[in-house]
Amino acid sequence: MSGAPHAASITVRETLELLDGAFAEMASGVAEDRYALWLGSGISLGRIPGLKLLIRNALEHLQGQIVVADANCRFRAAIIEILSTAAGLTAAEYGTIDVHQPVTNWPNIDAIVQRLASNYARFLEIGVAGEPDDYILWTGADLPNAFANPASEPDTEHLCIGLLVLEGIASRIASANWDGLIEKAVGELSPGSDALVVCVTGADLRQPQRQAFLYKFHGCAIRARDDEANFRHRIIARLSQINAWRDDQENAPMVARLVDLAVSHETLMIGLSAQDSNIQTVFTAAENRMGWPWPSRPPAYAFSEDRLGVDQRALLKNVYRGSFTPANRDAIYQSALIRAYAKPLLTALVLHVLCAKLCRLVDLAPGALGIPGSVAIKEGLKHLRNALGSHPDAGAVTFIRMIVAHANRLMALYHTGEATAPDLPYLPITSRPIQAMATDPMIATAGLREFAVGLSLLGLGQRDGNWALQPAALPAPEQGALRIITPTNNLKLVFASNAQAAIRLGVNGHVGPDDDVIVVHSQQVLPAMPRSPRATRGRLGRPGRRDVSVTELLDSAANANELFDGFRKAAGI
Known part of the structure; x- marks a missing residue:
């Protein structure tokens, strides 16, 4: 690991390189919701007293x-x-x-x-x-x-975890933290969604499935503040509590659930030293029930640290047990150590997951592109991902809030043609993990495959210097979702999932009759709508509205180059 960036100084872009390289299998496993997140106080240091x-x-x-x-x-x-x-x-x-x-x-x-x-x-x-x-x-x-201070606000880590929850790829979270910042982040991102099942007691485990279970196995300060008689004693911190935790009958249901979690899901620890004996005993019990092999693909254990502490090394030795030998010890340690702390790692994971989902949609898109064409098109998405990861503020909470605000505008316009509300909810690409997308019937009907292709084409054009993309100014509703900038034009661009969304873009004032705008339709354009690109293909810089149907482009393109050229002509750029 010599020469690798320090976990505290690594950038989001460098972390994405780790997720594309040495930890590509781990990153894919996260996108498949294979990993349980085990969280410690390190994710809240910016908001909660250390x-x-x-x-x-x-x-x-x-x-x-x-x-x-x-x-x-x-x-x-x-x-x-x-x-x-x-x-x-x-x-x-x-x-x-x-x-x-x-x-x-x-x-x-x-x-x-x-x-x-x-x-x-x-x-x-x-x-x-x-x-x-x-x-x-x-x-x-x-x-x-x-x-439990109501004034405490979520930081980068909490918002990123909330995004992963809503995207359906962080369905099991075990937290040693007492604060309520993950819950607050999910509530901020998706008001009223009730996406989290927060489990502090055994009875909580019987709640119906939602997007994610949050197991607060050391207690919850919010509940302890609001219901001191029933929850103050559940704040686990003292030596006697930690030592007796596993054998306390009151904790038995939670212990069983966490052991099952360690058995059934790969483990990604973020901000958690694993020094408490009760955490060590959970993983030892899981190993006794059904151990993870070494090597395992993806890695069964991963830690967000600059170096592994003695407790983390002891955990790896306990869980790999018979497979842990002097010959492979260093390889086990290296496979488990992601040298990126919570902020860059979680930010990079969010960008990776969003890109991976969009790439999967390109794979599922109709037409005759085939594998070579899909591979070429997906490079546009990766370019956009890397551009975001290279932003000077990437990893900061302001950056995450900016990404969320623009994503909310983009997807609200796309799905409904309406984005005038002051606090738009986060609309995930899909609330299911990546391997379940092919069987999700809503993907085809919502035009998401074509949306991903359209976004890919925009990324390719920016990568090759044909134009630059900028997010539209917020909160002005008439600014659209994106700006596409060429040497001669600064055009408004919006996506529309279907004809109704396209009509509502005009009804709600997001697209005016005299706007210089590109409307990228997932489906066919209604015959009654202006079809100026049909008469002006090849004319660059023409003012006015351009309606571009990705479905029609996919039907007529035999390869990625034809698809991109067709898009440029139809968009008049």
Whole structure:
């Protein structure tokens, strides 16, 4: 791995190269919904206080409660136990600290916090006399406000996971996180869709299937805040809770479901160190039931890390067991390590999945293109994907929101000819994984195959320098979906799935009678509609409306070149 970008500095475009190269099988497996996502606190660091900050806040709270005149002060006693037991300070180190002074004045406070972070479950196990067992976490670190703050907004990672959920390729998610940012992201992307089944208790597992199950096996801060009596004790953090988790009958249904998940689905861990013993025991139990072979295709385990930690290496050793030997150890580690952290990896996976689905639609398109023609056409989609991945802000939450906003406009105009609402829902290409697309009857009737071909042709033209594509200005409804820019023109472009959508584009003001616009129809153009391209093929830069039928182009083209030339002539560009 020498010379490879660091996981923290790798770009989205470089991550796409990993997904096209060494991790192509893993990326294909994600598009087939083969992987269960196992998520940890690393995906929420930009929105939720990190472990070190929580520890420091808890220490400051405890120190602030000390009564100096009380020789038996319970808060002082708790701090002394924390420093001597959880932090493991020597007598000499402890002697430099005056616990009556604010925490910021303690020598080596950063080193102390680091030690406690490495031993956080033991730290949280320490109690305060006369207080609930979880006092340090619940009150000291202020868990309800830290993890259930209504003002917290989803970050790149949560929005990308939400997109994968809605596209039907992240149907099983196991999360050790207490926050509700994935749920909030899905709600933002698709208001009222109720796409997630959030499971905290065994009873939750009996809910009907939706787009995805989210297993919050360490509890949920939202529910704990709103229903403290029933859910506060389900926040798993202390050493005793982690050690007893698997054998606690209250957790038995969740344990069984997670073991089954580890047996039936490949594992992609993002932002999760796997250091907790209960996580290790889940995968060990899964291996005892039915292990994964080595090598496996796609890889049975993948970690989003810069390097594998000792706990992750131990997990791989446990799950591959008999197949794990000194001879193949390094190969196993290398196959499991994706050197990209959550932001670039999840952004790249979203772009990869969208492109893979569109490419599959091109494969399914009618006509006489055949395999060589389809392969050539799909290069246009890959060009568009890579162009997005090369955007200077790719991976930032603003970039994801921009992509979503423009995709919402594009697909709303395409499906219904209407995109004037202020908050359009995300409309997936299809809510099914890629291998199920061929048998989805809605794909043909919705004109999605032809839509993918049309988008591919636009990508090919941009790749070859014939034009440049730009997203239309938002939120102006009259701007259409895209702008296609040539040396002599700046044209509005929209897609229409069928005749009704095409008519509604005009009715709703998205296409005016005098607009210089290209309307790309998946189906045939109604005879009553203007068919100016028939009389002006080959005339470049002609103002006015051009109605282009991808179905007609596919019917008449014998290869990719004929298809592209036909599109250019019909569009008058």
